[in-house]
Amino acid sequence: MLENKEISALFHLIDDPDEEVYxxxxxxxxxxxxxxxxxxxxxxxxxGNEEIQERIESLIHKLHFKDLTADFENWKNGDCNLLDGALLVARYHYPEMQTSLVLQEIEKLRRNIWLELNRYLTPLEQITVFTSIFYNYYKQQGIEIAYTHPEDFLINKTLETKKGNVISNGIVYLILCDLLDIPVKAINIPRQFILAHFDPQYEIMNPISHNSEKILFYIDPLNGQVYSHKDVENYFKRISVPPTTSYFKPLSNKRIIQFLLEELSKCFDNDRNRYKMNELLLLVNLLEE
Known part of the structure; x- marks a missing residue:
C-alpha cells in the first residue's frame, strides 16, 4: 500500500458533502x-458508512477503467491479437481476473484439436474434426444472446461455464483457428455473427474477385453447423438485402472487439448502469482507426 500524509488527508475528505470538494x-x-x-x-x-463505501467503490472502478483504457490504447497500437483483446473486454467486468486460467484452457483446446488434425484432411474434414472436439467432446454449448447476462459475452466465463453466445463462442473459435493455421474469419453478414472458411489459394490467384468466391463454406459458431453458399444466398433473399461484396470481407480483430464491446454495452442500458454503457462505448470509439 502507498503511505503518505497527502493520501491520509484526502481520505479524511472523502465523505465531504460538498460535491466540488469531493x-x-x-x-x-x-x-x-x-x-x-x-x-x-x-x-x-x-x-461502516454505506455512502462512503459507494464512493470508494466508484473510485476503484474509475481507477480500473483508467488502467484498462491505457491497455486498450496499447492493444490498438500493437498487433491487435484477438485473444488479448477478448481478455481486455473481460477485464472490464472482472478487473482482478487471472488470465492464466483462460490461456491454459485455450491451450488445452488447441492441443486436443491439433492432435486430431493432419495435412491430408480437406478443409471441410478439418472443420468437422474441430467441431466434434469443441462442441461434442469438450461440450461447448451455444446459448441465445441475452442482454441481461453480460458474463455470456466474456471469454473467461464462456470457457469456465462451457456456455457462450454466438459472439463469445465465435471469438474462441477464431482464436483456435488462428493458433491452428485454419483460414477461418468472421464476416460482416447483416444481423449475424458468422464465420467463413476462406480458400487461401483462390485468394492468391484471384485477388480482385468477389469476396464470396474466396469462401469455401460458412460456419455458425453457436453450434458449429456448416452452411453452403446457397444457404447464405437464401438468407439474403429472406431479409431482402442484396449480397454486396463488402458483406463477405473478413472483419479485422479490432472490429470484432469493437462489436463485442458494442453488444456488451447493451447489457447496461438502464438508469443504474448507464455509466457502464457509456464507458464501453468510449472504448469502442477509442478503437476507431
Missing part, C-alpha cells in the same frame, strides 16, 4: 493510479 479529492486520488487501490480497499473495510 470531485477535487476524487481526481487527486485517481491521479495516484492503481497502486492506491489497496489503500481504498482497506478504507472500505474499515468504514
Amino acid at each position: 470531485n477535487t479529492v476524487s481526481d487527486k486520488l485517481i491521479s495516484f493510479g492503481k497502486d492506491i487501490i489497496p489503500n481504498l480497499e482497506d478504507l472500505w473495510e474499515n468504514t
